[in-house]
Amino acid sequence: MAPQTRKTSFPKIVIERETESEQSSSEEEEEDEELDEEEDDGVFTRNATEEEEEEEEEAAAAKSVSNSKKMKEKAPITISLKKVCKVCKRSGHQAGFQGATYIDCPMKPCFLCKMPGHTTMNCPHRVATEYGVIPAPQRSTRSSVDYVFGRQQMTRIPKIKPSFVIPDLVSCAVIRYHSRRVTCLEFHPTNNNILLSGDKKGQLGVWDYVKVHEKTVYGNVHSCILNNLRFSPTNDGTVYAASSDGTISCTDLETGLSQQLMDLNPNGWQGPSSWRMLYGMDVNMEKNLVLIADNFGFLYLVDIRTKNTGEGILIHKKGSKVVGLHCNPVHPELLLSCGNDHFARIWDIRQLEAGSSLHDLVHRRVVNSAYFSPRSGTKILTTSQDNRLRVWDSIFGNLDSPSREIVHSHDFNRHLTPFRAEWDPKDPFESLVVIGRYISENYNGIALHPIDFIDVSSGQLVAEVMDPNIVTISPVNKFHPRDDVLASGSSRSLFIWKPKVKEHQQEKTNFIFCGAAGKKGKRKSGEDSDDDDDESFASKGKKSNTKKPTRTRHYNLKVGS
DNA sequence: ACCTAATGTTGCC
DNA sequence: TGGCAACCCTTAGG
Numbered sequence: 001m002a003p004q005t006r007k008t009s010f011p012k013i014v015i016e017r018e019t020e021s022e023q024s025s026s027e028e029e030e031e032d033e034e035l036d037e038e039e040d041d042g043v044f045t046r047n048a049t050e051e052e053e054e055e056e057e058e059a060a061a062a063k064s065v066s067n068s069k070k071m072k073e074k075a076p077i078t079i080s081l082k083k084v085c086k087v088c089k090r091s092g093h094q095a096g097f098q099g100a101t102y103i104d105c106p107m108k109p110c111f112l113c114k115m116p117g118h119t120t121m122n123c124p125h126r127v128a129t130e131y132g133v134i135p136a137p138q139r140s141t142r143s144s145v146d147y148v149f150g151r152q153q154m155t156r157i158p159k160i161k162p163s164f165v166i167p168d169l170v171s172c173a174v175i176r177y178h179s180r181r182v183t184c185l186e187f188h189p190t191n192n193n194i195l196l197s198g199d200k201k202g203q204l205g206v207w208d209y210v211k212v213h214e215k216t217v218y219g220n221v222h223s224c225i226l227n228n229l230r231f232s233p234t235n236d237g238t239v240y241a242a243s244s245d246g247t248i249s250c251t252d253l254e255t256g257l258s259q260q261l262m263d264l265n266p267n268g269w270q271g272p273s274s275w276r277m278l279y280g281m282d283v284n285m286e287k288n289l290v291l292i293a294d295n296f297g298f299l300y301l302v303d304i305r306t307k308n309t310g311e312g313i314l315i316h317k318k319g320s321k322v323v324g325l326h327c328n329p330v331h332p333e334l335l336l337s338c339g340n341d342h343f344a345r346i347w348d349i350r351q352l353e354a355g356s357s358l359h360d361l362v363h364r365r366v367v368n369s370a371y372f373s374p375r376s377g378t379k380i381l382t383t384s385q386d387n388r389l390r391v392w393d394s395i396f397g398n399l400d401s402p403s404r405e406i407v408h409s410h411d412f413n414r415h416l417t418p419f420r421a422e423w424d425p426k427d428p429f430e431s432l433v434v435i436g437r438y439i440s441e442n443y444n445g446i447a448l449h450p451i452d453f454i455d456v457s458s459g460q461l462v463a464e465v466m467d468p469n470i471v472t473i474s475p476v477n478k479f480h481p482r483d484d485v486l487a488s489g490s491s492r493s494l495f496i497w498k499p500k501v502k503e504h505q506q507e508k509t510n511f512i513f514c515g516a517a518g519k520k521g522k523r524k525s526g527e528d529s530d531d532d533d534d535e536s537f538a539s540k541g542k543k544s545n546t547k548k549p550t551r552t553r554h555y556n557l558k559v560g561s
Numbered sequence: 562a563c564c565t566a567a568t569g570t571t572g573c574c
Numbered sequence: 575t576g577g578c579a580a581c582c583c584t585t586a587g588g
Contacts, residue, residue: 087582095582102583111582120583181585200568319575321570340571366571385571414569415584440583447583472585491585564588571581 100447125407133459173496182489185478186229198226233285244277280325286332293322314354317341330377338370369420373430383421406459409439431457436474449473
């Protein structure tokens with residue numbers, strides 16, 4: 001497949017000048033600059049040093065100011081855009097896609113590991129996610145039961161790979177009923193085929209992904225972004241949702257009837273400095289509490305039965321957003337919080353007050369999520385905007401520094417829901433984690449953003465899931481609590497990935513994926529034309545059967561190659 | 562195939 | 575603390 005450049009030509013542009021306008025927009029200024037440069041375009045063949053180029057640009061910019069005054073009355077003009085790197089705005093190189101391969105700007109630090117001196121193209125962390133990671137010692141913090149279980153498994157399988165982690169075939173169901181990007185996902189605690197989803201608009205989706213067309217969207221629960229979903233520990237027919245509208249809702253999944261458990265903005269909009277938004281949320285079954293945190297650094301404990309809300313407790317930097325809360329699954333008194341003050345913190349909820357955290361886990365950037373491990377509750381996994389996953393192997397051990405840091409591409413982007421690495425609750429070793437990948441990979445000529453399965457005890461990329469039809473980034477992912485199923489939220493769509501029944505044994509080094517999950521065809525513009533947007537499991541996908549033969553692609557695992 | 566709107570948050574000064 | 579610029583791999587729709 002011949003590589004193609006996205007921009008094949010740099011067009012001549014005609015600018016109609018506003019004769020009266022005093023102000024010059026930034027675009028115009030840039031164009032002025034380009035205009036000046038055009039003059040020496042023909043002789044711009046020497047190898048200018050960096051500084052020379054900078055001087056030249058400054059001079060051009062200075063000239064452009066006077067020119068824009070002089071030429072205010074002139075109209076229209078024709079200019080040509082010279083090839084300039086869109087990242088650093090310098091000439092001589094270009095960043096961007098060439099075909100399905102993204103070329104980094106060489107003037108910037110590596111987009112993956114953030115270190116200077118190389119680009120993602122030759123970043124060692126891109127070659128192998130385990131680069132620089134010292135694997136956990138085998139003794140680790142496993143209980144004796146897990147150890148025995150592990151030994152049994154070890155005789156058969158050399159590595160920690162639950163059966164579906166490297167599926168021979170994966171089928172996918174896709175649905176799109178959200179009108180804005182998906183922000184959170186939650187599997188039903190008892191009903192195996194129900195997936196809940198929240199979106200940026202505040203809508204709550206309920207989807208039975210086996211009966212693909214059974215779906216409901218509750219649009220009147222919240223008025224803006226739904227940040228977290230959690231089932232009631234006592235009634236699995238009701239779900240709590242935390243929203244940036246400042247309320248916690250308690251919704252009956254059957255009826256869609258919703259009650260308010262809390263409202264932090266009872267007096268309505270009084271300006272942005274007082275409007276409170278709710279982010280991190282978790283439920284503590286033992287104490288019958290909903291724990292909720294806001295965008296000013298405060299935590300609230302809400303009694304589920306009495307709806308009694310205590311005083312807010314400052315648990316993160318004043319005025320900072322607390323994006324994640326997690327109650328320890330084994331030790332009910334332990335709470336983990338994280339926020340955009342670059343900290344994750346461990347608390348004892350019996351003695352909560354500002355500054356009384358048991359431990360502060362420092363990060364270099366915002367912490368998108370922090371979770372205790374799902375079975376033993378002794379490990380901690382965090383996702384930080386510095387493109388690193390961090391693992392602490394034991395909350396009872398030394399917490400001064402993480403046990404491992406795994407470089408992984410999950411940058412912040414204003415258009416994307418922040419990435420959160422999620423544990424596999426079924427993994428007895430508590431080492432399998434799923435997280436979507438930001439940077440793309442060229443898969444047979446298509447730029448795709450896979451969903452990564454990472455063994456956090458070694459840092460190894462165990463598997464990557466992608467579909468040639470799904471070209472969007474999948475920042476939201478959740479393992480099913482019991483089944484070999486993964487749910488993903490990608491833009492406004494939801495995906496269910498599950499292994500197909502094996503027809504024949506495949507080679508272990510190949511990850512084979514059966515595509516045809518998404519639709520590439522044109523969609524109707526109406527966002528609510530729902531049934532048309534559904535697609536059943538790939539094996540039933542009509543599109544792929546009628547128009548083209550079912551696409552089956554073989555992808556080599558990108559591990560250690 | 563190209564263009565553009567929608568969209569906030571982070572980090573730095 | 576407030577203000578402000580930057581933000582590189584977005585996505586959908588026209």
